[in-house]
Amino acid sequence: MGGESTTRTAPRSGGTGTGPAAGRTGQRLSGLAVALGIVLFLGGFAWGAVVYRPYTVPTSSMSPTIDAGDRVLAQRIDGGEVRRGDVVVFKDKSWVTNAAVVKRVVAVGGDKVSCCTDGKLTVNGKQIDEPYLPAGSLAEIKNFPSVTVPKGRLFLLGDERQGSLDSTAHLTDAAGGTVARGAVTARVDAVVWPMGGMLKKPTGFEALGALSSPGPLRTIVTMIVVGAVLVLGGGAYGPVAKRLGGRRSRTGTEPVGVR
Numbered sequence: 001m002g003g004e005s006t007t008r009t010a011p012r013s014g015g016t017g018t019g020p021a022a023g024r025t026g027q028r029l030s031g032l033a034v035a036l037g038i039v040l041f042l043g044g045f046a047w048g049a050v051v052y053r054p055y056t057v058p059t060s061s062m063s064p065t066i067d068a069g070d071r072v073l074a075q076r077i078d079g080g081e082v083r084r085g086d087v088v089v090f091k092d093k094s095w096v097t098n099a100a101v102v103k104r105v106v107a108v109g110g111d112k113v114s115c116c117t118d119g120k121l122t123v124n125g126k127q128i129d130e131p132y133l134p135a136g137s138l139a140e141i142k143n144f145p146s147v148t149v150p151k152g153r154l155f156l157l158g159d160e161r162q163g164s165l166d167s168t169a170h171l172t173d174a175a176g177g178t179v180a181r182g183a184v185t186a187r188v189d190a191v192v193w194p195m196g197g198m199l200k201k202p203t204g205f206e207a208l209g210a211l212s213s214p215g216p217l218r219t220i221v222t223m224i225v226v227g228a229v230l231v232l233g234g235g236a237y238g239p240v241a242k243r244l245g246g247r248r249s250r251t252g253t254e255p256v257g258v259r
Contacts, residue, residue: 026237033234034231041224045224048073048220051075051215053089056069057070057072057102062087063134064132065159065191065199072192073188073189074088074189077186081212083105084105085106086212087188088102089185089187090184091185095165103156103157103164106128107147108153109150111123112147114144121139140157144171147177156179
């Protein structure tokens with residue numbers, strides 16, 4: 001009987017019957033990925049909100065480390081955690097009324113600080129290498145007398161020494177230009193807008209004692225990024241699997257012979 005054709009439907013899973021089970025496993029894994037991603041994503045943001053505070057720096061006194069208008073993230077810390085080289089946020093009414101100030105700590109209680117020796121800042125008789133200063137600039141545009149920082153207080157300078165109203169501009173104040181540790185509210189970890197990244201480690205102060213360790217910002221960012229990837233990847237599994245399954249079903253029926 002010529003002209004008569006037949007078709008055969010090929011089994012979708014090679015005849016093993018594991019297709020639906022594999023699909024259910026994939027759905028469970030995608031659901032777990034989305035759930036874990038949400039935990040990491042929201043947890044990262046929540047952790048960041050607890051640990052960090054955003055600030056906009058209004059002046060160029062910390063240039064080139066932080067330019068005017070830059071948005072920074074500063075870790076909330078106790079003043080007792082401050083160490084030499086830290087860029088800190090503090091409030092002192094004798095400096096500025098009702099506004100936060102951002103400066104770099106160059107000396108702590110008990111230190112003797114002076115400038116300049118061969119164009120460099122000197123702390124406890126050691127010349128400090130300050131690569132964060134503007135290229136070719138001196139550690140200070142003018143000499144200032146040696147200052148012994150009282151216990152519990154800090155001596156702070158801006159990285160743009162020429163125009164910064166820092167401790168050297170307050171030497172005649174009652175506190176001799178120093179600021180109480182308790183006035184510090186946060187330590188700057190990174191410039192986030194524009195994307196300047198993490199502040200460089202102030203290695204010039206290592207000879208005087210331990211430096212501060214970076215805050216958990218990198219870990220928080222990693223959590224947020226990984227969480228977003230898991231949510232997007234897990235959410236995309238269903239539509240992708242459905243589309244691929246549709247393609248397989250369309251090719252599952254094929255002509256096998258003519259007789």
